[in-house]
Amino acid sequence: MKDLMYFIAKLYRASGFRLVLNITLVLVISLLEGLGLYLIIPLLGMIGLLEQQAWNDWPLVSGVQTLLEGWFTELSLLLVLVLYVLILGGQAMLTRLQSLLSTRMLQGFIRRMRMETYEGLLYARWEFFLRSRKSDFHHMMSNELGRVNQGVFLFMSMITAGLFTLIQIGLAFWISPLLTAFVLLSGAALALFGRRYIRGSKRVGEQTTELSKYYFAGIQEHFSGIKDIKSNRLEPFHTSWFARLSRQMETNFITFGDINSKSQLIYRLSSVLLIAGFIYVSIEMLHTPAEKLILIVLIFSRLWPRFIAIQSQSEQLVTNIPAFTAMRRLEQELRQEREWTGGEEENKGKQEKLHMTQGIQCRGVSYRYKPDSPVYALRDITIQIPARQMTAIVGRSGAGKSTLMDLLMGLISPESGEVLVDGIPLKEQQLYRLRDGIGYVPQDPFLFHESIRHNLKLVAPDASEEELWEALRFSASEEFVRSLPLGLDTVIGDRGIRLSGGERQRIVLARAILKRPTLLVLDEATSALDTENERLIQTALESLRGSMTIVVIAHRLSTIRNADQVIVMEQGAVIQQGGYRQLAQDRQGRFSRLLQEQTGMTK
Numbered sequence: 234m235k236d237l238m239y240f241i242a243k244l245y246r247a248s249g250f251r252l253v254l255n256i257t258l259v260l261v262i263s264l265l266e267g268l269g270l271y272l273i274i275p276l277l278g279m280i281g282l283l284e285q286q287a288w289n290d291w292p293l294v295s296g297v298q299t300l301l302e303g304w305f306t307e308l309s310l311l312l313v314l315v316l317y318v319l320i321l322g323g324q325a326m327l328t329r330l331q332s333l334l335s336t337r338m339l340q341g342f343i344r345r346m347r348m349e350t351y352e353g354l355l356y357a358r359w360e361f362f363l364r365s366r367k368s369d370f371h372h373m374m375s376n377e378l379g380r381v382n383q384g385v386f387l388f389m390s391m392i393t394a395g396l397f398t399l400i401q402i403g404l405a406f407w408i409s410p411l412l413t414a415f416v417l418l419s420g421a422a423l424a425l426f427g428r429r430y431i432r433g434s435k436r437v438g439e440q441t442t443e444l445s446k447y448y449f450a451g452i453q454e455h456f457s458g459i460k461d462i463k464s465n466r467l468e469p470f471h472t473s474w475f476a477r478l479s480r481q482m483e484t485n486f487i488t489f490g491d492i493n494s495k496s497q498l499i500y501r502l503s504s505v506l507l508i509a510g511f512i513y514v515s516i517e518m519l520h521t522p523a524e525k526l527i528l529i530v531l532i533f534s535r536l537w538p539r540f541i542a543i544q545s546q547s548e549q550l551v552t553n554i555p556a557f558t559a560m561r562r563l564e565q566e567l568r569q570e571r572e573w574t575g576g577e578e579e580n581k582g583k584q585e586k587l588h589m590t591q592g593i594q595c596r597g598v599s600y601r602y603k604p605d606s607p608v609y610a611l612r613d614i615t616i617q618i619p620a621r622q623m624t625a626i627v628g629r630s631g632a633g634k635s636t637l638m639d640l641l642m643g644l645i646s647p648e649s650g651e652v653l654v655d656g657i658p659l660k661e662q663q664l665y666r667l668r669d670g671i672g673y674v675p676q677d678p679f680l681f682h683e684s685i686r687h688n689l690k691l692v693a694p695d696a697s698e699e700e701l702w703e704a705l706r707f708s709a710s711e712e713f714v715r716s717l718p719l720g721l722d723t724v725i726g727d728r729g730i731r732l733s734g735g736e737r738q739r740i741v742l743a744r745a746i747l748k749r750p751t752l753l754v755l756d757e758a759t760s761a762l763d764t765e766n767e768r769l770i771q772t773a774l775e776s777l778r779g780s781m782t783i784v785v786i787a788h789r790l791s792t793i794r795n796a797d798q799v800i801v802m803e804q805g806a807v808i809q810q811g812g813y814r815q816l817a818q819d820r821q822g823r824f825s826r827l828l829q830e831q832t833g834m835t836k
C-alpha cells in the first residue's frame with residue numbers, strides 16, 4: 234500500500250491542479266446525480282402518485298420547491314421535466330469533461346514514468362547492467378509499467394466511486410438516518426468479509442509478477458538463441474518449458490477469476506437479501522412512508538453496484554501492488570546507480586572534448602565482478618597507455634583483457650588503486666570528457682535497424698556526404714556499401730539487409746573514426762575480417778599513428794605487429810609489458826610462447 238501511495242503522491246506532484254479539478258468535478262457530478270434522483274419526488278407528485286405534503290418536511294426538496302415557486306407561479310410537469318433534462322444533461326457533459334481530464338492526467342503521468350525509467354536506465358552505470366538481466370528491463374518497461382498504469386487508473390476510479398458513494402449516502406442519511414445506518418452496517422460487514430478475497434488477490438498478483446518475469450526472460454533468450462535451438466534440435470525442450478509456464482499463467486488468471494467472481498457472487502446474493510430485509514424492516518418495523526422508501530431504494534439500487542465495483546476494483550488493484558513495489562525498487566536503484574550526475578552541459582555532451590597529451594595510467598588497480606568473490610578479474614595492475622601511440626593487450630581467453638578495456642573507458646571503477654587520464658583521476662568531469670572522445674569497436678558490433686547513413690550520423694550528426702564516404706573508405710567498406718541497393722540509405726538489420734560479421738565490424742569502425750576520437754578502442758575488432766580486409770585496415774590504422782591513442786585487443790598476434798607497446802595478461806595480472814620486438818625476442822616470456830603457438834597453428 235505504501236508503494237501505491239508513493240505513486241499517487243507522484244501523480245499529485247505531476248498533475249497538481251488537474252487532480253484537484255478532477256476530484257471536484259466528480260463531486261459535482263455525484264451531487265447532480267443525487268439532485269436528479271430527488272426530482273423524482275415532485276414528478277411523482279405531478280402525476281398524482283404522492284401527496285404534496287409528503288415532501289414538505291424534506292429540507293432539500295422543499296427548499297428547491299420554494300425557490301422554484303418564487304420564479305414560477307405553478308410547478309408544471311413540463312417545468313420539472315425541463316429541470317430534470319438540464320440537471321442530468323449537464324451531468325452527462327461534465328462526466329465527459331471529467332473523463333477527458335482524467336485520461337489526459339493519467340496519460341501524462343504514465344509518459345513521465347516511462348521517460349523517467351527509460352532515462353534512468355540509459356544513464357545508469359555500466360556495472361548495473363552487468364548485474365542485471367536485460368529481459369527484466371523489457372519486462373519493467375512494458376508489463377510492469379502497464380500494470381502501474383492500470384493500478385493508478387483503478388485507484389482513480391475507486392476514488393470516483395468512493396466520492397459518489399459518500400455523497401449518495403449523505404443524501405440518503407438526510408432522508409432516513411435509520412435506514413441508511415442499517416444499509417451501511419451491512420455494507421461494512423460485507424467489506425470486512427471481503428478482506429480475505431483481497432488477500433487472495435494479492436498473492437495472485439505476486440505470482441503474476443514472477444511468472445511474467447520468467448515469460449519475458451524466456452522469450453527474449455530463446456529467440457536470441459534460436460539458431461542454437463534449431464541446430465541442436467532443442468525445440469521440444471523449449472516447447473515443454475513454454476507449455477509449463479503458459480499453464481501456470483493460465484492457472485494464475487483462473488484463480489484470480491475464481492476469487493473475483495466468488496466475491497461478486499457473495500456481494501450480489503447479499504444485496505438481494507439486504508434489499509428484502511431492508512424493505513421488510515422499513516415497512517413492517519419503521520413504518521417508513523412510501524415516497525421515502527421509493528427514494529431510498531432508488532438511491533441504494535444505484536449505490537450497491539458501486540459497492541460491488543469498489544470491492545472488485547480493490548481486488549484488481551492489489552494484484553497490481555507487486556508491480557508498484559517492483560517499479561519503486563527499480564526507481565530507487567536507478568537513482569543510486571545514476572552515472573551522469575553532472576550538470577546539463579555534461580549530460581548533453583557539450584563540454585570540451587578531451588585532448589589527451591600524456592595518456593592513461595593505472596596505478597595498482599584491482600577489480601572484482603562480485604565484491605564477495607575470491608576471484609579478481611584484475612589484480613594490482615600498474616600500466617601506462619601513452620597518448621598518440623598504439624598499445625596492444627594480449628592474453629589467453631579469460632585473462633582480463635576486456636575488463637581492463639572497460640576500466641580504461643571508465644565503464645567500471647576500480648575496487649582499489651586508481652585510473653588517471655593526463656594525471657587527473659578518471660571521475661566525474663574527466664570521465665565525461667574522456668567518453669566523449671572514445672571511438673569503440675567491440676568484437677560483436679551493434680548496429681541499429683536503420684539506414685547505414687543513420688547509423689554513421691549517430692556519432693557525427695553534422696558529417697558531410699564526403700566525410701561519410703571517407704570514413705567508409707578508411708574501414709575498407711566503401712566498395713560493399715556502394716554495391717548495396719540503396720547505398721548509404723540501405724536499411725540494415727533483421728528485416729533489411731543482413732550484413733556479415735566482418736561487414737558490420739567495418740561499418741562500426743567507420744563510425745568510430747567519423748567521431749574523430751581521442752581514444753580509439755578496438756576489442757577484437759578485426760576478428761571477423763578476411764586477410765585482405767584485415768591488411769587494408771591495418772594500413773589504415775597505421776595512418777592514424779601519432780594522431781590518436783589506440784588500444785587494441787587481439788587474439789591474432791599478427792595484427793599487432795606495429796604496436797608501440799604490448800601488454801600481456803594472465804589471470805587478471807599483467808605479466809609482461811614492452812615493445813613487440815623486445816617481447817618476441819624474450820624466449821622465456823609468455824608472449825613469445827603465445828607467438829610460437831600461433832605460428833605453429835598456422836603452419
Ligand SMILES: Nc1ncnc2c1ncn2[C@@H]1O[C@H](COP(=O)(O)OP(=O)(O)OP(=O)(O)O)[C@@H](O)[C@H]1O
Nearest residue numbers: 363602603610628629630631632633634635636637
Ligand atoms: N559480467 C561478468 N560477471 C562476472 N564475471 C565476469 C564478467 N565478465 C567477465 N567476467 C570474468 O572476468 C574474467 C576476465 O574476463 P574478460 O572478459 O575480461 O577476459 P578476456 O581476456 O577479455 O577474455 P576473452 O579473450 O575470452 O574475451 C573471466 O574470468 C570472466 O569469467
